[in-house]
Amino acid sequence: MVxxxxxxxxxxPLRDGTDLAAPALVLEVDDVSVSLGGRRVLDxxxxxxxxxxxxxxxxxxxxxxxxLLRVILGLLTPxxxxxxxxxxxxxRRDPQIGYVPQKILLExxxxxxxxxxxxxxxxxxxxxLSWPAxxxxxxxxxxxxxxxxxxxxxxxxxxxxxxEQQRVMIAQALICRPKLLLLDEPLANLDIRSAAxxxxxxxxxxxxxxxxxxxSAHDINxxxxxxxxxxxxxxxxxxxGTTDQVVRTDTLSQLYGHHVEVIHVQGRVLVVSGAEHQAxxxxxxxxxxxxx
Amino acid sequence: xxxxxxxxxxxAATIVAIVAGVVGFFTxxxxxxxxxxxxxxxxxxxxxxxxxxxxxxxxxxGVFSLAGAGMIAGLGRRARSDVAxxxxxxxMLALGDLFLSRTSEYAxxxxxxxxxxxxxVSTSKLGPTAVIAAVCIASVIALYRPLMLSSVTPEVxxxxxxxxxxxxxxxxxxxxxxxxxxxxxxGSLLIFSLLIGPPAAARSFTSRPLVAMxxxxxxxxxxxxxxxxxxxxxxxxxxxxxxxxxxxxxxVGRAWTAWQQSRGRKVAR
Amino acid sequence: MLAASWSTLFxxxxxxxxxxxxxxxVGAITAIVSxxxxxxxxxxxxxxxxxxxxxxGTAGGSAAxxxxxxxxxxxVAFNVVAAGVMELIGIRKPRGRDLATGIVLGASLGLAALxxxxxxxxxxxxxxxxxxxxxxxxxxxxxxxxxxxxxGVTAVVLIGVLYRPLLLSSVSYELAAARGVPVRLVxxxxxxxxxxxxxxxxxxxxxxxxxxxxxxPAAIALRVASRTGVAIAxxxxxxxxxxxAGTLIAYDSTVWAGGNGWPVSFCIVVVIFVFYIASGVVSRxxxxxxxxxxTDQPLAVKPVEAA
Numbered sequence: 001m002v003x004x005x006x007x008x009x010x011x012x013p014l015r016d017g018t019d020l021a022a023p024a025l026v027l028e029v030d031d032v033s034v035s036l037g038g039r040r041v042l043d044x045x046x047x048x049x050x051x052x053x054x055x056x057x058x059x060x061x062x063x064x065x066x067x068l069l070r071v072i073l074g075l076l077t078p079x080x081x082x083x084x085x086x087x088x089x090x091x092r093r094d095p096q097i098g099y100v101p102q103k104i105l106l107e108x109x110x111x112x113x114x115x116x117x118x119x120x121x122x123x124x125x126x127x128x129l130s131w132p133a134x135x136x137x138x139x140x141x142x143x144x145x146x147x148x149x150x151x152x153x154x155x156x157x158x159x160x161x162x163x164e165q166q167r168v169m170i171a172q173a174l175i176c177r178p179k180l181l182l183l184d185e186p187l188a189n190l191d192i193r194s195a196a197x198x199x200x201x202x203x204x205x206x207x208x209x210x211x212x213x214x215x216s217a218h219d220i221n222x223x224x225x226x227x228x229x230x231x232x233x234x235x236x237x238x239x240x241g242t243t244d245q246v247v248r249t250d251t252l253s254q255l256y257g258h259h260v261e262v263i264h265v266q267g268r269v270l271v272v273s274g275a276e277h278q279a280x281x282x283x284x285x286x287x288x289x290x291x292x
Numbered sequence: 293x294x295x296x297x298x299x300x301x302x303x304a305a306t307i308v309a310i311v312a313g314v315v316g317f318f319t320x321x322x323x324x325x326x327x328x329x330x331x332x333x334x335x336x337x338x339x340x341x342x343x344x345x346x347x348x349x350x351x352x353x354g355v356f357s358l359a360g361a362g363m364i365a366g367l368g369r370r371a372r373s374d375v376a377x378x379x380x381x382x383x384m385l386a387l388g389d390l391f392l393s394r395t396s397e398y399a400x401x402x403x404x405x406x407x408x409x410x411x412x413v414s415t416s417k418l419g420p421t422a423v424i425a426a427v428c429i430a431s432v433i434a435l436y437r438p439l440m441l442s443s444v445t446p447e448v449x450x451x452x453x454x455x456x457x458x459x460x461x462x463x464x465x466x467x468x469x470x471x472x473x474x475x476x477x478x479g480s481l482l483i484f485s486l487l488i489g490p491p492a493a494a495r496s497f498t499s500r501p502l503v504a505m506x507x508x509x510x511x512x513x514x515x516x517x518x519x520x521x522x523x524x525x526x527x528x529x530x531x532x533x534x535x536x537x538x539x540x541x542x543x544v545g546r547a548w549t550a551w552q553q554s555r556g557r558k559v560a561r
Numbered sequence: 562m563l564a565a566s567w568s569t570l571f572x573x574x575x576x577x578x579x580x581x582x583x584x585x586x587v588g589a590i591t592a593i594v595s596x597x598x599x600x601x602x603x604x605x606x607x608x609x610x611x612x613x614x615x616x617x618g619t620a621g622g623s624a625a626x627x628x629x630x631x632x633x634x635x636x637v638a639f640n641v642v643a644a645g646v647m648e649l650i651g652i653r654k655p656r657g658r659d660l661a662t663g664i665v666l667g668a669s670l671g672l673a674a675l676x677x678x679x680x681x682x683x684x685x686x687x688x689x690x691x692x693x694x695x696x697x698x699x700x701x702x703x704x705x706x707x708x709x710x711x712x713g714v715t716a717v718v719l720i721g722v723l724y725r726p727l728l729l730s731s732v733s734y735e736l737a738a739a740r741g742v743p744v745r746l747v748x749x750x751x752x753x754x755x756x757x758x759x760x761x762x763x764x765x766x767x768x769x770x771x772x773x774x775x776x777x778p779a780a781i782a783l784r785v786a787s788r789t790g791v792a793i794a795x796x797x798x799x800x801x802x803x804x805x806a807g808t809l810i811a812y813d814s815t816v817w818a819g820g821n822g823w824p825v826s827f828c829i830v831v832v833i834f835v836f837y838i839a840s841g842v843v844s845r846x847x848x849x850x851x852x853x854x855x856t857d858q859p860l861a862v863k864p865v866e867a868a
Binding site for chain 2: 830
């Protein structure tokens with residue numbers, strides 16, 4: 001496994017948040033392996049994310065991104081390795097972790113306003129009905145405002161655009177003040193502009209709230225301006241570190257096990273497999289480059 | 293139509309409508325129209341079976357509908373939910389066919405279960421009916437938040453420690469209880485229409501979940517009251533009017549939504 | 562001794578009985594048609610529509626019964642109209658679509674209640690209700706085979722003509738639309754074939770139990786086959802075997818179950834369930850075998866897509 005990360009020391013002593021010199025490690029993934037149906041989906045993956053850090057989890061479909069997120073959430077047990085969230089092993093239903101899943105079935109006629117969905121994020125796991133307290137409304141409003149969704153707070157959730165729904169889902173995940181925010185392919189179905197807005201919002205939240213963000217994507221380019229580290233997944237193996245350390249020809253070639261070429265074009269990154277016709281795009285914004 | 297022998301019918305139908313409105317809200321939210329049809333329809337086989345062995349038909353109804361709920365949830369783990377529901381209703385009805393074939397007389401009360409005999413509700417039945425109705429409503433209220441979360445964003449619910457499969461089963465059990473209490477009173481056709489028509493219409497008129505639930509109850513009440521009144525006057529079966537009114541309400545709801553959308557998204561918000 | 566066991570298995574008179582012969586032929590045709598249409602029904606997730614149409618047809622059947630016309634034509638007419646309405650309502654997401662199906666079903670059942678009520682008023686036989694709802698494969702009028710065949714052939718030919726665009730749009734609506742497939746037309750054509758298939762099976766083995774032949778064998782086939790063509794073949798075969806075995810069991814049961822024996826619909830459903838459980842075992846066995854042959858080692862060079 002390729003590890004070029006000088007900062008994290010897996011298994012080392014965890015510093016608490018009061019030490020300002022080195023930010024606390026919110027998420028530690030240490031040599032995690034997962035086997036599903038006889039197949040090794042994740043193979044000794046290690047990386048860490050600090051408080052306020054923005055980490056991109058990059059890989060094509062089937063590389064193991066969702067599996068890794070599910071392991072971190074505690075929904076899947078790894079066959080090896082350990083996961084620590086803010087120093088402790090995470091439990092199921094860990095309020096320290098906020099989660100924005102990949103696909104949400106929000107039909108047009110769902111009788112749910114944006115604020116109702118965010119409210120569910122606050123206490124949806126408890127039984128019974130919510131007590132209509134004004135304090136609750138204030139908390140929900142604040143969160144909606146923080147994500148820039150306050151102007152459509154009372155709109156039917158199914159009528160919102162993809163980008164707007166994404167903001168509401170982020171608000172829902174943040175309302176319990178988690179230390180770690182996980183997002184599974186949040187940019188997948190968004191247009192370029194909405195994706196940029198969501199990324200900017202997340203970066204701001206990470207910086208202001210000191211929340212660690214782990215976001216999976218198959219295109220690295222929208223994240224380049226804000227990421228401080230990247231975990232690149234291929235065939236279940238991972239390379240982690242800063243962008244400069246990981247997204248390089250030699251690192252990725254070693255990760256894939258065959259030659260890949262990392263090309264920088266106009267501030268964007270393209271990863272091209274050297275072996276025959278198969279081209280894996282780490283970034284595929286410019287159409288005329290697609291044929292490369 | 294408010295003669296003393298009709299009072300029971302009004303009361304029974306009102307109770308059923310309230311429960312149907314509350315449970316129906318989630319039935320439509322979760323897209324479980326097929327289950328809402330299958331459990332009441334299939335449960336009648338339980339009544340037929342109970343009749344055969346001389347047991348209480350209501351108990352037979354209850355046992356079969358709960359078994360059906362379990363089967364839909366159980367099969368639904370491996371197969372798609374609509375296939376699971378189809379197989380469940382098929383098995384239940386086949387068993388019903390078997391039970392019916394064992395008796396030479398077709399007891400009218402069995403067929404009343406299919407089409408309803410709300411006019412024949414005795415006062416003694418009202419008590420148990422109301423009790424089960426209260427249990428159903430209380431269950432939905434108690435499960436409201438986790439059920440909402442697992443119906444709208446199941447992955448987030450899972451991350452919060454709610455097992456979506458447990459929620460699936462729990463809700464189907466509630467539908468089975470509704471079946472047990474409503475089918476003897478209004479028949480399987482009516483309870484099915486009430487579980488999906490009024491709630492489907494309600495959600496077109498509001499975007500707030502609790503208001504939608506309230507509107508479901510209101511629409512269900514109006515539906516049964518109008519149906520009883522018109523049925524009484526015209527001497528035609530209630531099921532016909534309930535089905536027709538539900539379809540009408542649904543159509544109006546969809547027309548309203550379509551009209552809102554054609555006026556532009558700004559207004560629809 | 563062979564003769565003795567043969568006659569235990571096939572009770573005397575089985576092969577020579579005319580109603581049985583009709584039942585076997587009709588059952589086979591119905592099973593084949595249901596298998597073909599059923600595979601697409603399961604792929605498209607429209608089991609509710611498939612079941613609803615059998616109940617909806619009841620309204621048509623009872624209307625026809627009321628005016629003294631053939632139940633079958635009433636069924637078909639109502640089903641075609643209902644299929645048209647379902648297509649017109651045209652919701653694509655499964656939850657909304659099932660809801661629309663439910664509304665149409667509820668309204669149709671209401672109509673059925675009306676017609677049956679009128680019917681019992683005029684003829685006062687509740688036995689008619691049973692016939693319309695459950696059908697009876699052993700009491701089919703002999704001329705019915707031709708009509709069945711026509712309906713069945715039409716449904717199968719329709720599916721055959723629509724095969725590729727139907728498969729594509731069932732798997733991905735957007736992709737099909739992007740390729741220029743007239744998706745709504747194809748969807749309407751499918752619903753028409755479904756209406757015909759269900760009408761046919763509803764009148765023979767019963768309005769309610771036609772669902773069994775539509776969904777059961779298809780679900781079984783899709784568990785074990787990985788290609789659509791193979792799945793259709795398996796579904797048809799399973800359906801035919803279930804019908805024949807069910808008919809046989811029902812016939813034999815008159816001897817050892819007393820009275821009229823077991824209803825044939827019940828026997829067919831039992832056979833289908835046996836096959837379903839068996840298919841579950843087979844698919845699990847296959848999965849375990851696949852698991853055992855892959856070694857738990859890091860993968861080689863080529864990226865492999867996750868299942």
